[in-house]
Amino acid sequence: MDFLSLAHNRQSCRAYNAEKAVEQEKLSSILEAFRLSPSACNAQPYHLTVVKGEKKKDVAKACSGMGMNKFAQDAPVLLVLSEDNYNKTAAIGAKVKGNDYRSIDIGIACASIAYAATEVGLSTCILGWFDDGKIRSLLNLDKPVRLVITLGYADENDKLREKKRKDMDALVRFAE
Incomplete structure (x- = not known):
C-alpha cells in the first residue's frame, strides 16, 4: 500500500x-516502524510499553474515566507511549530554543505506529484521555505517559468513514 492509500485508510x-x-509478526513490524521513527537529534525521548492480557484490562479501565474510551477494553493490545529523557544535544537544543521537542518526537512515533498498523490490516485509536498516575502505577513507569494507542482488528461493522478534513487552501500556503 502506498503512503497516500495508508493516509486515506487510517482512521480512529x-x-x-x-x-x-x-499476530506477533504484525506487532513486531509495528514495533520496528516505531523504533525507526525520526526524532530531534536522534534522541528517541520515549518508551513504549506493550500491554496485553490481564494487565491490559486494568490499563483500559484507567483510560475509561467519565465514560470515555470504553472501547479500549475490546482492543487486544494497548501501546503505552511514555516520555523519556533527551540525549545531551537535544536537551541543549530544547533549552536554547525553549521548546520541548519530546512532544513532537512522540507525535511522530505515534504516527509511525498508526500507519504501520494500517499497512498490516490493523486498526488504532490514539488516546489522550487517561489516568496517568494509575497507568504509571500499574506498569511501574517512572516517566509521564503521553499517549495510549489501542491496537487490534476492527469489528466487521466498523466501516471506513468519509474523511472530513479542511480544504488544502486552509492548511497550506506557498512562499517563493
Missing part, C-alpha cells in the same frame, strides 16, 4: 473484534 477505531488476537 472505536469498535474492535475482541476475539481476534494480534
Whole structure:
C-alpha cells in the first residue's frame, strides 16, 4: 500500500473484534516502524510499553474515566507511549530554543505506529484521555505517559468513514 492509500485508510477505531488476537509478526513490524521513527537529534525521548492480557484490562479501565474510551477494553493490545529523557544535544537544543521537542518526537512515533498498523490490516485509536498516575502505577513507569494507542482488528461493522478534513487552501500556503 502506498503512503497516500495508508493516509486515506487510517482512521480512529472505536469498535474492535475482541476475539481476534494480534499476530506477533504484525506487532513486531509495528514495533520496528516505531523504533525507526525520526526524532530531534536522534534522541528517541520515549518508551513504549506493550500491554496485553490481564494487565491490559486494568490499563483500559484507567483510560475509561467519565465514560470515555470504553472501547479500549475490546482492543487486544494497548501501546503505552511514555516520555523519556533527551540525549545531551537535544536537551541543549530544547533549552536554547525553549521548546520541548519530546512532544513532537512522540507525535511522530505515534504516527509511525498508526500507519504501520494500517499497512498490516490493523486498526488504532490514539488516546489522550487517561489516568496517568494509575497507568504509571500499574506498569511501574517512572516517566509521564503521553499517549495510549489501542491496537487490534476492527469489528466487521466498523466501516471506513468519509474523511472530513479542511480544504488544502486552509492548511497550506506557498512562499517563493
